[in-house]
Structure formats: structure tokens, C-alpha cells
Amino acid sequence: MxxxxxxxxxxxxxxxxxxxxxxxxxxxxxxxxxxxxxxxxxxxxxxxxxxxxxxxxxxxxxxxxxxxxxxxxxxxxxxxxxxxxxxxxxxxxxxxxxxxxxxxxxxxxxxxxxxxxxxxxxxxxxxxxxxxxxxANSSGYVIEDLQIDDNGNGITLIYPFRNGREYVRIRNCDFNGGGTCVKITGDYQRDVTTAFEYNIKDILIEGCTSTGSEVFLNCMYFNTLKQIDFETYPIWDLKIANCEITSTVKTAMLPRWTKGGYIDNCTLLDIYTGEAENGSCAILLRRTRDFEVKNTEVGYVHRNAPNGPDGEAIDFEGHVVECTVSNCYMHHCDGPAMMFFYTLNQNGPVKYNKRNYVLNNTFHHNNQSAHHPEDCEIWISDPLRDPNGPTIISGNTYTRVPGVSFYLLRPNVTPNITFSNNMEVTDAGPYEWKFDGSTSGIPAEGSHNDVVSITRYDTYVQLELDTTKDDGPPAFALDDTHHKGLNTGLNIDAASNPKIYMKIRNNTSGRKLKVYWAHQLEDEYSNSNSKDMNIVSNGSEYSTYVLDLSKENSWTGTIDKMKLVWADMSKGSGTVDIDNIKIAP
Incomplete structure (x- = not known):
């Protein structure tokens, strides 16, 4: 050109x-x-x-x-x-x-x-x-197409009090490791004669990824914001769309002090891998109004606080008003998928959550580590006292862990809340290999690249990788051509099972994992039948990852073999532990 x-x-x-x-x-x-x-x-x-x-x-x-x-x-x-x-x-x-x-x-x-x-x-x-x-103190920014690795923070936006700034776009950026990926903070004090109504509005974070960072989005406490003034919102119109968040050390998203906006079509998996001081969740709403969480997947949120009740996908943590959670998939969280809670110690009168809406979501096997009375998908400990209208929970489907209820009210709580048209469904039966004796593990092992050894332990399989062994990056096949004569393909129905979940501990320098698939055992692997994902490098703990292949045109028909490739690992060695691989709806 x-x-x-x-x-x-x-x-x-x-x-x-x-x-x-x-x-x-x-x-x-x-x-x-x-x-x-x-x-x-x-x-x-x-x-x-x-x-x-x-x-x-x-x-x-x-x-x-x-x-x-x-x-x-x-x-x-x-x-x-x-x-x-x-x-x-x-x-x-x-x-x-x-x-x-x-x-x-x-x-x-x-x-x-x-x-x-x-x-x-x-x-x-x-x-x-x-x-x-x-x-700092600036309007009108576009930040895009960057990789930001292992920094104290990725992008910091700071807005001193009475700013009234507008328009920030953060697009297509990849964050690996480090602290908070996007931090929004400042000071605010409402002065009706001179102040703007907001510090910053119209922020869009779109198409970004985060792997192994401490937090993805944190709207920090605004230092001069009076807690008693619950109708003041320093951040207006905050939008997060099409982002993939994996293995955060703490809460993934904290859209606090916010009026208007949404989290849309995002994936948040393996959240709060660190030890929680008070509680843990993936998305924390507090002092949030007219905000939506929609079309979003949240799974594998950990509960690492000793005896803590949390581990939720979404936490309504006080003065959350007219917010909506809709068409989301919340699954395999250690605690309830959702909690309605109110905060008692904000230097003023208690402020309850009001007129919120939980509509048409899918709840699947939450409260995985249920060891509290709150053994449920939705825990309601907030009176939700609001004469102007109820909180509505309607049109949801749920698949429960045995002994876990769909919702549970805290004793002596009679909230203003309505339930309607919620339906329990049975398990769909995914293709799953647990490596714990309950399944056969990898159904067949084909050709491998740069794999020195494969060691099977009681609950996982360990791969020892060494890039000097063969040409090309390390690769591990789940099924391959030397089983052609036995006709032992994976036989996966792609249309009914569009997501691949992997729980692995990657103790190598690789940060990119490429998954290939083929429809016949005789087929060659090709880039047209593959998809990349970011993984945590040199990890000491397991992380859970997901690939959503529902929009991949080549993920169709019957899948008979697959291969994992550490695509960016051109040198070095290390081990990879695979705890679980699941291909599911």
C-alpha cells in the first residue's frame, strides 16, 4: 500500500x-x-x-x-x-x-x-x-494494541476532584501478570455550586485479555467522597465488553462508585487465587446504579479466606440500585453464584440493595466447597427494604450440587423480593478426563513434540517439556494417527459441546497455548482448526482456562482428535501438570 x-x-x-x-x-x-x-x-x-x-x-x-x-x-x-x-x-x-x-x-x-x-x-x-x-486529569484518550506485562499496574487513570473529564477507550490490550490492569481513582467532593456531577464518564474497555494479574479493573475509593452521600457517583457510563480474564489473584472487576454502563460478553475464570482477607468474588458491585452484567461467563471463583462465606461470581455489596444481571453463565464457584449483602460500617445509615434484577441466567454447580449454612446458588442476607418495588429473580435455570438449594434467606430476613419461572435442570454429561482413576484419563496418546516424559500420578498427569528435543514448539496430542486402525477417536459432538475447560499448572516460560482439533484421525492439523489462549507462565498453582469455540466455523460435526501446543515456547524447559480436561456445553 x-x-x-x-x-x-x-x-x-x-x-x-x-x-x-x-x-x-x-x-x-x-x-x-x-x-x-x-x-x-x-x-x-x-x-x-x-x-x-x-x-x-x-x-x-x-x-x-x-x-x-x-x-x-x-x-x-x-x-x-x-x-x-x-x-x-x-x-x-x-x-x-x-x-x-x-x-x-x-x-x-x-x-x-x-x-x-x-x-x-x-x-x-x-x-x-x-x-x-x-x-492524570485528562480527557479524550485511545489506548490500543499493546501488551503490558508484569507491571505494578497496567493503565492508571486518575481524576482529581471536580474534573468532569470524558471519553477513554482501551482496546485490544493484553495484560500478563502484575498488579491492577486498569485502575481508576481520584478525589471527589460534591459542591453543588461549582463541582461537576462526575469526575469521569464514557469509559470503554474492549477486547482486552488478562492472565495472572492481581485485578483486571479496580475503581478505587475516592478519598474525599463522603460515605453518607450515597447519591454521588464519580464515574458515569463505564463499559467493559468482550474481555477475557483468567487467573486473577484477587477480585477480577470492581466497578464501584459507578452510575450507568455494563459488563458485556466477558469471560472471567479462575478468580481469586490468592488468600482473601475478608471475602472473595469475581465481580464486586458496591455503590453502583443502573449498571448491567450481561452475556458473561464467570466460573471457578475460589474461597481462600479461612471459614469465609464468599467465593461468589457476583457480589451485591451494599447500595446497589436498579442493576441487572442477565443471560450470564455462572458455574463451579466455591461459594454461591450470587450474594446480596449490605454494608454496616460506612460512617452513616445502613444502605440496602434496591430493585435489582436477576433474569434468564444459567447457574451450574456452584457452592463447590459448601461448608456453611449458606449452601445455595443465591444467598440473600440483605433485607432489601424498598417500598418502591421488589428485587426480581426470574427466568433462570440452575443445576445444583446435591444438598445445595437455589436460594437461601438469612435467618430473620424477609426481603422485598419475588421469584418466578426459575427451573431446575439435570446435568448434560460433558466429555471429561480427571486423571484421578474415575475416568481413563487421556483416551489415547499420539505423537508428541519436545515431551521428554509423561508421568501419571494419582490425580494428575505431568509432562516434562524440553525445547531442545525436537524441532518446533512443544506439543501434546490427545489422540493421533497411530490409533487409526483401532478407530479410537474422541467422538465429540461439537455442536453440543462448544467449550473446552482445562485445569493446568504451567511451570514453563510459555504464555501462549494453541489448541488444534481435527475431524478424522487421518486428518492433518491446520491453523484453520485452532485457537490461541493466554496462560500463566512459571505458575506454582493450578489455573483453570476455557476456550469458547461456539463462533469457530470449523468447530463442527464430530471431533476425533486434539492437540495442545505451547506456541511461543522457543527455548527452555519445564513441567506442565494437567489436572482436568473437560469439553462441555
Whole structure:
């Protein structure tokens, strides 16, 4: 693609590109230091873009891919505001360097942009003791197409009191390890004569992944926010969509102090792997109004607090008003899938949850470690006192662990709540290999790559990987061609079982696991029948991962063999323990 296009192509590009409205991206060509054509995000006319590459120099002008800066701080120092951009070279890594911007204002039409250019893997910012990207007191930002590894925090947004800032977009970023991926914080004090009603509104976090981080999203306590003023919300219109969160050390999402917005089409699995001080959950709502959690999967939330009652998928933790949980799949949590609770110690009158809605969800085998009286899918310890209308729980289906009820009321609680049209269903019977003697384990073992040994223990199988053994990345086949004559395929009905769950402990440097499948034992594996997932590297504990293949066109018919590949492991060795593999609805 050439830098200068003819008039027709320019008109097409202008029509397609509507920044902040349709939010589409177009691309233009540039050349890097080696003269290779590079693809970069197309920015509005008049934008000044500063390029950064680890092979560049801070004595360059930074205005093209052929004259990039070397350091992130140099590029950040050039940003003045509306329409400026920092573009990081794909394939490069910055260790101990960060981007810090304060008071640099963009707009939805001409944001300040931090993104990538070039070809290859996403650029990486890693190993900062504080935030990799720090934005303070600023409107109008787009941050996208980055990998952020092992930082104290990933992206910090801070809004001092009486700001009234708007519009942040964080898209297609991968967070591995480290502290909080996206932290929103600041100070707030309502002053009806001079203050804005909100500190920040219109935030969208979309298409991001997090693996092994402490927390994905944390709306921190606003220091000057008076607890007695329960109608003040510093954050308006907070949206999280199409994100995949795996193996957080603590609660995955805390959309607190928020009015309006949603969590939509996200996956949160293996949540709160660390020890909880008070309680544990995947999504904590507190002082949240007009917010939705919808079309989202939450599973394997741990209960690591000694004698704690928690371990929920979603916790209504006080003054949650007119919020909705709908069309979600909540499963295999250590505690109840949901809890309605109220907080007693917020320096003011008790504030109950009011007029919330739990509609058309699927509850499956929650309260896995039920050792409390609260053995249920939904625990209600809140009186839900509201003369203006009930909390409604309706249209849900549930599959219970034996001895666990659908809902349970705390003694002496008679809440304003209605139940209707909720239905119990029976187990669907997934394809599952537990490696504990109850099943045969892996049905057949085919050709392996870089696997030195396979050791079967009482409850798991251990693979010893060594990249020097064979060409290519390590691979482990669940079934393969040397069983053709026995016709021992997996015989999986793909349409009825679109999700693959794996509980593994990955004590290798690999962070990418690629799953291949084939329909016949004779078929060759191909990239068209595969999907990648992020995994925790050098892990000391098990993590549970899920691949949703329901939108993969090639996941169809009967699946007869599969293979796991540590796709990014080009050197080194280590062990992988597989506790459980399940292919299920």
C-alpha cells in the first residue's frame, strides 16, 4: 500500500473512518528503519504522531517509522494534547519504561492516542514498579494494541476532584501478570455550586485479555467522597465488553462508585487465587446504579479466606440500585453464584440493595466447597427494604450440587423480593478426563513434540517439556494417527459441546497455548482448526482456562482428535501438570 493514494481511495478512507462515532480504524503505510513497509493506525487529519522503536534514537525527530525515538519518555514529552499520538513498534519491548501524561487533553474526535505500528506481535511495556501507562486529569484518550506485562499496574487513570473529564477507550490490550490492569481513582467532593456531577464518564474497555494479574479493573475509593452521600457517583457510563480474564489473584472487576454502563460478553475464570482477607468474588458491585452484567461467563471463583462465606461470581455489596444481571453463565464457584449483602460500617445509615434484577441466567454447580449454612446458588442476607418495588429473580435455570438449594434467606430476613419461572435442570454429561482413576484419563496418546516424559500420578498427569528435543514448539496430542486402525477417536459432538475447560499448572516460560482439533484421525492439523489462549507462565498453582469455540466455523460435526501446543515456547524447559480436561456445553 502506498503512502499517497488517488482521489477515489482518499474519499473511501474518509467515508469509512469516523473517529469516535463508528469507531472504525483505517490504515496507512510507512517504512521502518530497514525500509520495510509498515502498517499503522490512521489518525485524523492534522495529527502529529511520534514513533518509538528500541532501535531508534532520541536524537531523531520521531515523526516517521524511519526516524523513531528510542524511549517512551521522550515520546511522552512531545505530547501537547488534542490529536497527538505515540506509536510503538510491534515486536519491540520496553523494560522499566513507562508513559506518563498529565493534563494533556484530547477529544472524542481528536483523541490522544497510544497505539502500535508495524507488523508482528504487539509491542510490550513491562517490569515497571508503578503503572506502565499513567494518565492524570485528562480527557479524550485511545489506548490500543499493546501488551503490558508484569507491571505494578497496567493503565492508571486518575481524576482529581471536580474534573468532569470524558471519553477513554482501551482496546485490544493484553495484560500478563502484575498488579491492577486498569485502575481508576481520584478525589471527589460534591459542591453543588461549582463541582461537576462526575469526575469521569464514557469509559470503554474492549477486547482486552488478562492472565495472572492481581485485578483486571479496580475503581478505587475516592478519598474525599463522603460515605453518607450515597447519591454521588464519580464515574458515569463505564463499559467493559468482550474481555477475557483468567487467573486473577484477587477480585477480577470492581466497578464501584459507578452510575450507568455494563459488563458485556466477558469471560472471567479462575478468580481469586490468592488468600482473601475478608471475602472473595469475581465481580464486586458496591455503590453502583443502573449498571448491567450481561452475556458473561464467570466460573471457578475460589474461597481462600479461612471459614469465609464468599467465593461468589457476583457480589451485591451494599447500595446497589436498579442493576441487572442477565443471560450470564455462572458455574463451579466455591461459594454461591450470587450474594446480596449490605454494608454496616460506612460512617452513616445502613444502605440496602434496591430493585435489582436477576433474569434468564444459567447457574451450574456452584457452592463447590459448601461448608456453611449458606449452601445455595443465591444467598440473600440483605433485607432489601424498598417500598418502591421488589428485587426480581426470574427466568433462570440452575443445576445444583446435591444438598445445595437455589436460594437461601438469612435467618430473620424477609426481603422485598419475588421469584418466578426459575427451573431446575439435570446435568448434560460433558466429555471429561480427571486423571484421578474415575475416568481413563487421556483416551489415547499420539505423537508428541519436545515431551521428554509423561508421568501419571494419582490425580494428575505431568509432562516434562524440553525445547531442545525436537524441532518446533512443544506439543501434546490427545489422540493421533497411530490409533487409526483401532478407530479410537474422541467422538465429540461439537455442536453440543462448544467449550473446552482445562485445569493446568504451567511451570514453563510459555504464555501462549494453541489448541488444534481435527475431524478424522487421518486428518492433518491446520491453523484453520485452532485457537490461541493466554496462560500463566512459571505458575506454582493450578489455573483453570476455557476456550469458547461456539463462533469457530470449523468447530463442527464430530471431533476425533486434539492437540495442545505451547506456541511461543522457543527455548527452555519445564513441567506442565494437567489436572482436568473437560469439553462441555
Amino acid at each position: 502506498k503512502t499517497k493514494c488517488n482521489t477515489f481511495l482518499i474519499l473511501c478512507t474518509l467515508i469509512l473512518f469516523q473517529w469516535g462515532c463508528a469507531e472504525e480504524k483505517t490504515f496507512e503505510a510507512n517504512k521502518n528503519l530497514n525500509g520495510e513497509e509498515q502498517v499503522v493506525t490512521s489518525l485524523p487529519e492534522g495529527t502529529t504522531a511520534y514513533y518509538v522503536s528500541t532501535s531508534g534514537s532520541d536524537s531523531n525527530d520521531g515523526l516517521s517509522a524511519s526516524t523513531p525515538f528510542k524511549t517512551l519518555s521522550k515520546a511522552a514529552g512531545m505530547i501537547t494534547g488534542e490529536g497527538d499520538a505515540i506509536l510503538l513498534n510491534r515486536g519491540d519491548q520496553w523494560s522499566g519504561e513507562s508513559i506518563r501524561l498529565s493534563g494533556k487533553q484530547g477529544t472524542p474526535e481528536n483523541p490522544v492516542t497510544i497505539a502500535a505500528y508495524g507488523s508482528g506481535p504487539k509491542p510490550v511495556i513491562k517490569d515497571n514498579s508503578d503503572a506502565a501507562i499513567f494518565i
